[in-house]
Amino acid sequence: MGVGRECHVGHRQRSGLCSREELGYPLSMGCPFCEIPESERVIETNDVIGFFDHYPASPGHLLLVPRRHVATWFDADEREKAALLRAIDDALDVIGSTVGRRPDGYNVGFNAGEAAGQTVMPLHIHVIPRYRGDVDHARGGIRGAIPICRIYHPKDGS
Numbered sequence: 001m002g003v004g005r006e007c008h009v010g011h012r013q014r015s016g017l018c019s020r021e022e023l024g025y026p027l028s029m030g031c032p033f034c035e036i037p038e039s040e041r042v043i044e045t046n047d048v049i050g051f052f053d054h055y056p057a058s059p060g061h062l063l064l065v066p067r068r069h070v071a072t073w074f075d076a077d078e079r080e081k082a083a084l085l086r087a088i089d090d091a092l093d094v095i096g097s098t099v100g101r102r103p104d105g106y107n108v109g110f111n112a113g114e115a116a117g118q119t120v121m122p123l124h125i126h127v128i129p130r131y132r133g134d135v136d137h138a139r140g141g142i143r144g145a146i147p148i149c150r151i152y153h154p155k156d157g158s
Helices: 078-098 141-145
Strands: 041-044 048-052 062-066 105-109 125-130
Touching (some): 048 078
Antiparallel strands (some): 041 048
C-alpha cells in the first residue's frame, strides 16, 4: 500500500493518494463527507456510512455514502452498490425511530453528474422522507427534477 492515507471516513486508499483530487476537491479543501464526525454517523457498515443531511429537504433527510470515493453510482463496484441498497432499509429504520412520526412516503435517489444536478461529487444517495401535505402537488415525485415534467397526465386521463 505504499504511503497510503486514510480517507473518506477511514477507508485506506490503495494508491496512497485520496481520489478527492480526481473528483475536483483539492486535498487542502477536503471532501465534505470526510469531515462528518463519527458522532453524526447514524449508519456505519464496512462499506457505507449514513448521516442526516446538513441541508435537509425534509425532516429526517439522510445521506448514504460509500466509504470509497467514487464520482457516481456508475463508478461504484457491485459490492458497493449492494451495500448502498441494503443501507436504504437501514435508513428507513433510523428515520422512523428518529423523526418522531412515520413518513408517509420516501424519495430515494442520486444525481449522477453535473448535468443531473450533482454538486458534491463523491457518490451519495438521498433518502428523503415525505409527509402528506409537505408540497401542494406531490404527483410526479422524482420527475420534479425537470419541473415541466413533474405533473403529467397519463393517457387514460387519471
